[in-house]
Amino acid sequence: KLIVAHLGGGSSVSAHLNGKMVDLYNSDKEGPFSVERAGALPTHELAEFARSRDDYLEYLAHRGGLFSHFGMRDVERIAEGVKNGEIDFTPLEAYIYNIAKYSYSLLAVFDGFPDALAITGGVVKCDYVRERLLEKLRGIRVLLFPGEFEMESLADGAHRVIRGIEDALEY
Secondary structure, eight states, X not given: OEEEEEESSSEEEEEEETTEEEEEEETTTSSSOOSSOOXXXXXXXXXXXXXXXXXXXXXXXXXXXXXXXXXXXXXXXXXXXXXXXXXXXXXXXXXXXXXXXXXXXXXHHHTSOOSEEEEEEGGGGOHHHHXXXXXXXXXXXXXXXXXXXXXXXHXXXXXXXXXXXXXXXXX
């Protein structure tokens, strides 16, 4: 029983039971916003914002999230600005809150607590975000995996498919 939160340019929070993902929030379409992606948004307000479909999708996928508030994607710089009082802390705290909220929402999958919550991705390298998340996630065993291991994971997965250990799945 595991919850996995990946915090990169995009974010996802997923529940894993007996080695299989059984529920997922992905910032491309729902769930917490991320560094670049808008996540779940109120639909009526979105209808007022929409210009063209392409503009809309570009905004949601690459100019939403923290970037829409700070005009940058460097979470370390954002956190430094927050610590120095140069930048409003509210959007960064909302980001942290949303990761914790969506992580806790998956407890229902397990009818209680998972064995652990694994947090991965480049954003985990940021001390401020990591420490604030740990404060919010008290009560759950948290495993931290700072950095990006996406290419290694993709290569390992392809290798397992080639060797016939796993079937290729479409995501």
